[in-house]
Amino acid sequence: MDAVVITTLAAALAVAIPALATAWAQSRIGPAVAAALAEKPELNTTAILMIAIPETMVILGFVVAAAILFR
Amino acid sequence: MIIAMSKVRILGPRERLPDVLRTLQDLSLLHLAPPEVTPGAPLDRASLGTSQQRERRHLQQVLADIDAGLDELHRRPAAASQPSARAAPADFVRWARVAWRVRREAERLRLQIVVLDEEKALILKYQQFFAAFRALLEAETHWPNATAYHVLVRGSDAGAIPKLRASLAAAIGADFEIYTQPLASGEIALLIVVAAPAARRVEQLLAQAQVQEIPVPAQYGGGGLAQAIPRMLERLGQIPAARDQALRRQQRLAREHGAELTRARGAVHDRLRELEAVPLTAVTPHAFVLEGWVPTRSRRTLADRLAAQYGDAVAVEEISIEEWESEQAPVVLSNPRLLRPFETLVGVFPLPRYGTIDPTPFVAVFFPAFFGIMVGDVGYGVVLALIGLAVHHWSRPTTLLRTVSEIIGPCALFTIIAGFLFGELFGDVGSRLGLKPLAFNRHEAMIPFLLLAVSLGVVHILLGMGLGIASTIRRHPREAMGRGVSMIMVILVILALLAAVKVLPRGFFTPAVIGLLVAFPALIVLEGVVAPIELLSTLGNILSYARIMALGVASVMLAVVANKMVGAIGSLAVGVLFALLFHLVNFAIALFSPTVHALRLHYVEFFGKFYSPGGVRYQPFGHWTPARPAA
Numbered sequence: 001m002d003a004v005v006i007t008t009l010a011a012a013l014a015v016a017i018p019a020l021a022t023a024w025a026q027s028r029i030g031p032a033v034a035a036a037l038a039e040k041p042e043l044n045t046t047a048i049l050m051i052a053i054p055e056t057m058v059i060l061g062f063v064v065a066a067a068i069l070f071r
Numbered sequence: 072m073i074i075a076m077s078k079v080r081i082l083g084p085r086e087r088l089p090d091v092l093r094t095l096q097d098l099s100l101l102h103l104a105p106p107e108v109t110p111g112a113p114l115d116r117a118s119l120g121t122s123q124q125r126e127r128r129h130l131q132q133v134l135a136d137i138d139a140g141l142d143e144l145h146r147r148p149a150a151a152s153q154p155s156a157r158a159a160p161a162d163f164v165r166w167a168r169v170a171w172r173v174r175r176e177a178e179r180l181r182l183q184i185v186v187l188d189e190e191k192a193l194i195l196k197y198q199q200f201f202a203a204f205r206a207l208l209e210a211e212t213h214w215p216n217a218t219a220y221h222v223l224v225r226g227s228d229a230g231a232i233p234k235l236r237a238s239l240a241a242a243i244g245a246d247f248e249i250y251t252q253p254l255a256s257g258e259i260a261l262l263i264v265v266a267a268p269a270a271r272r273v274e275q276l277l278a279q280a281q282v283q284e285i286p287v288p289a290q291y292g293g294g295g296l297a298q299a300i301p302r303m304l305e306r307l308g309q310i311p312a313a314r315d316q317a318l319r320r321q322q323r324l325a326r327e328h329g330a331e332l333t334r335a336r337g338a339v340h341d342r343l344r345e346l347e348a349v350p351l352t353a354v355t356p357h358a359f360v361l362e363g364w365v366p367t368r369s370r371r372t373l374a375d376r377l378a379a380q381y382g383d384a385v386a387v388e389e390i391s392i393e394e395w396e397s398e399q400a401p402v403v404l405s406n407p408r409l410l411r412p413f414e415t416l417v418g419v420f421p422l423p424r425y426g427t428i429d430p431t432p433f434v435a436v437f438f439p440a441f442f443g444i445m446v447g448d449v450g451y452g453v454v455l456a457l458i459g460l461a462v463h464h465w466s467r468p469t470t471l472l473r474t475v476s477e478i479i480g481p482c483a484l485f486t487i488i489a490g491f492l493f494g495e496l497f498g499d500v501g502s503r504l505g506l507k508p509l510a511f512n513r514h515e516a517m518i519p520f521l522l523l524a525v526s527l528g529v530v531h532i533l534l535g536m537g538l539g540i541a542s543t544i545r546r547h548p549r550e551a552m553g554r555g556v557s558m559i560m561v562i563l564v565i566l567a568l569l570a571a572v573k574v575l576p577r578g579f580f581t582p583a584v585i586g587l588l589v590a591f592p593a594l595i596v597l598e599g600v601v602a603p604i605e606l607l608s609t610l611g612n613i614l615s616y617a618r619i620m621a622l623g624v625a626s627v628m629l630a631v632v633a634n635k636m637v638g639a640i641g642s643l644a645v646g647v648l649f650a651l652l653f654h655l656v657n658f659a660i661a662l663f664s665p666t667v668h669a670l671r672l673h674y675v676e677f678f679g680k681f682y683s684p685g686g687v688r689y690q691p692f693g694h695w696t697p698a699r700p701a702a
Contacts, residue, residue, distance in 0.1 A: 045419045049674060052667045059621040060614070066517045066624070 011065040018061030025054035073429045074405045076689075077370045078395045080106070081361040081377065083385035088117075088359040092348050092692075093157065094380055096341065099693025100373050101363040102401045106353040114360065117352045127346050129167070130339050136170035137336045143177030144325040158338035166335035173328045180321045187314045193288060194307045197300075218270040219262060220277065221285045226257035235280070242276055243269035340695030348692055362390070364401050364689070400425035402686035410435040412477035416670065420678065422686035427542040430673075430682060435481070437531060437677070438669050443485025444527070445622045445665035447513060448630065449506075450497035451658055452486030459483055497654060498630025513627045521620045528616025529565060531672070532609060533558060535680030542681055553597035556590050561609055563587045612676040618668050626665075629657040 033047040079101070083091055095101050108114050119127065158166075224231065232251060239247050246266035253259050265273045277284065291299035291306070353360045365373050374387040402422045404414055406429070413435040423429055446452070459479030466472035494508030495501050502512075511519050536558040544551040563586045570580035594602045633653030637646040 045670075048667055049671050052671050053675070055668075056615055056618065059618040062621045062624075063521060063617045066521065066620075070517050 007068060011068040014065040014068060015058065015061045018057040022054045022058040025057070026051060029054065072405060072432070073423065073425060073427070073686075074403055075367040076364045076400045076403075076425065077367045078104075078362065078364050078390040078392075078400070079370065079373065080388050080390055081385060082388075083359055083381065085354055085357055085359050087381065087384060088349075088352060088354070089345075091359070091361070091377070091381070091385060092345055092352075094377065095361075095692055096345060096348075096694060098373060098376055099691045100365050100369050101361075101692055102365070102689050103348060103351040103361065103363040103692045105351045106360050106362045108353055113355045114353045115355070117349050117354045117359070119346060119349055123346055123349070127343065130163070130343050130346075133163070133167045133170055134336070134339045134343070136174045137166070137332050137339065140170055140174040140177050141329070141332055141336065143174065143181050144321060144329055158335075158342070162335070162338065163342070166332070166339070169328055170332060170335065173324060173332060176324060177321065180317050180324070183317045184314060184321075187310050187317070191307065191310045191314075194303045194310075197285075197288075197303060216267050217264050218267055218273075219264050220273065222261040222263060222277070222282055223254075223285060224259045224261055224282075226253075226259060229259055232259070232261070235282075238276060238280075239263075239265075239273065243272055247273070337695055344692065344695060363692070365691075366403065366689075399687050401689035403689035404429050404431060406431050406435075412474045413438065415471070415474050416478070416673070419674070420682065421684040422688055424683045424686045426546065427683040427686075428538050428681060430538075430678060433534065433538075433677070434673055438673060439478075439481035439485040441527070441619055441669040441672060442482045442665045443487075443489040444523075445619055445669070446486045446626055446661045447489035447493045447623055448495045448497065448626070448661075449487050449490030449501060450495075451661055452483050452488075452490050454658065455479060455486060455662075456483035493627070495627060495630070498627060498634045500634060513623055514631060517620070517624060520623060521617060524616050524618070524620035524623075525613060527619060528613040528672075528676070531616065531677055532613050532680065533561065535677045536561070536609075539681035542683060549597060553594065553602070556594045556597055557602065557606055557609070560587060560590050560594060560606055561613075563590065564610065609680075612679070615676055616672060618672070622664055622668055626657065626661055629660070630654065633657060 029050055033050055036043055037047055081091065081095075105116065106114070108116050232249065236249055239249075243265070246269045248264045250262040250264070251259055252262075263273065288299070288303075291302045351361075370389065377385050377387055402425050404417075404422075406414060410432055414431050416434055416438065417429070417431050443452070446455075456479075459476050459482075462472055462479065463476035466476055490496065490501075491506075492508065492510040493513045494506050495513070496504065496506055499514065502508075513520050536554060540551045540554045540558065543554065563583045566575065566579050567583035567587070569575040570577055570583060591603075594606070598605070633650045636649040636653055637643065639646065
């Protein structure tokens with residue numbers, strides 16, 4: 001297989017797999033946060049941060065993809 | 072910064088305690104703390120006497136009456152900046168009487184208005200029937216000694232009416248008549264008039280068919296709908312006047328007593344605070360002792376005022392810091408005007424402990440910087456600045472919106488500066504117009520951007536670790552040493568990595584590794600076996616700053632895609648419209664995502680290195696002021 005295709009595929013997977021993991025994590029955190037907010041609305045800032053925490057995975061995936069493409 | 076506090080002790084003759092408490096309340100400087108009472112010492116914790124306890128219960132009841140009365144009259148006092156004047160005992164007696172009367176009268180009026188509103192709503196529910204049945208009521212009067220049934224049938228069930236007629240004929244013969252009238256809603260109003268002897272049988276039939284008669288409200292009943300309708304219409308005409316009268320009485324009550332009750336509320340709160348301060352003092356048979364914290368810069372004011380008022384009778388002495396160092400001194404943050412809005416971002420966390428570090432000045436620099444580097448566009452920065460100015464113009468001082476507008480300002484400034492560094496104006500429009508990047512083009516130079524982001528992480532995390540050392544070095548020197556070794560190891564790891572990838576000369580590599588090997592046992596000894604895990608976590612924290620690059624690249628990519636819309640779609644106008652729409656979406660994302668991630672970098676990565684929450688808020692004993700509105 002062409003090296004360019006393999007590189008591109010690797011970069012795509014580097015983003016796609018953490019993106020799926022992030023989505024799964026956020027799908028679990030979302031309902032929990034919604035339930036917590038229903039009881040304690042003052043936790044709104046914490047709630048946003050909790051949602052943002054799994055995004056680290058996809059962000060690091062993006063960085064790896066960039067490193068693969070622009071090495 | 073956390074302002075310095077001094078702990079003071081006030082001593083004086085016991086009979087002067089009430090006067091001294093009033094003076095302290097007027098000064099509003101001393102955060103009271105109960106003096107330590109050791110067993111066997113001649114000092115006792117003061118307590119409220121029977122009459123004072125009775126007075127407190129009475130005032131709490133008066134306060135409940137005042138609050139309820141003011142709420143009923145919709146008089147919510149604005150935040151008062153001036154303390155209320157001290158009230159005389161006769162005032163409290165009068166206010167108790169007035170508050171009770173106003174509360175009772177206001178509740179009665181509110182109830183009256185509610186009853187009138189409900190009655191009006193009930194009558195209006197019947198209004199559509201009035202028109203329909205008015206035509207039929209004529210027929211009802213032609214049947215003296217008959218019973219009338221008023222029924223509604225859905226339009227789709229119109230076919231059931233002939234069947235009903237047939238069923239009634241079969242059951243009671245010809246002693247009935249059915250009149251129909253279609254309604255605007257599509258329903259059909261039915262008036263069934265039946266000879267009195269057959270009424271019972273008809274009721275059974277209607278019940279079996281589950282047909283419900285329109286109920287006549289009890290207060291207008293006594294003769295069926297025919298008699299009720301005129302009464303209801305007459306009442307409908309009377310309700311607005313009765314309601315207006317009740318409202319006028321409510322307004323008059325508010326006019327006559329609102330201001331007085333508002334003043335009473337402040338005075339009652341003040342007196343209750345005064346009573347609640349008594350158990351925070353200690354007494355001997357002849358003297359009292361008061362202790363508490365006062366901002367160091369205000370200590371002289373407190374001492375001078377007491378000396379001026381009581382002379383040598385009351386003494387103020389400062390308790391040396393060694394005596395209270397281990398105690399929880401109250402915390403008050405004091406930052407320059409420009410930095411103060413960022414206290415709101417720090418306020419998401421509990422207050423920092425006294426003796427540690429207030430992170431507000433660092434947040435005020437790094438939060439807008441991270442935001443600016445992530446958005447990094449002159450155009451978006453200008454739009455953001457305009458939004459900030461608009462919000463500032465339309466918001467009231469001291470509200471959350473005003474604070475937000477004051478945070479937007481620096482964020483917009485850093486966004487514009489970063490926009491010039493990256494040569495971006497609404498994406499690549501800037502480069503098409505000849506705007507050159509002063510640093511590098513984010514669109515193309517991703518690796519330099521990544522290095523910039525991680526470098527920012529190194530600076531931010533090392534700063535956090537340095538602050539951690541500074542905040543613990545006085546009270547916990549061993550912990551501070553452990554943090555110092557950890558910080559040195561982070562620096563050595565970075566040096567070794569830079570030397571390995573030849574950014575630094577190779578000669579740095581070996582000394583850095585040797586330094587790591589030497590520092591490692593020291594770290595274990597000082598911080599325990601979990602220290603290596605924390606060290607790895609710190610390195611992960613630094614990598615986490617790569618999100619600055621990721622979000623920045625995503626932002627510029629979306630802007631570039633938006634600009635490509637102009638040429639990609641056949642019509643120029645449609646292309647421009649799509650481009651604007653895309654820019655709008657990108658701008659909305661640029662407002663939200665960089666804010667959340669810049670906050671996260673502070674709360675999780677930066678604060679984790681030094682922030683010590685759990686401080687007690689400085690609440691000086693003073694006059695009561697109503698809570699400020701939230702926005």
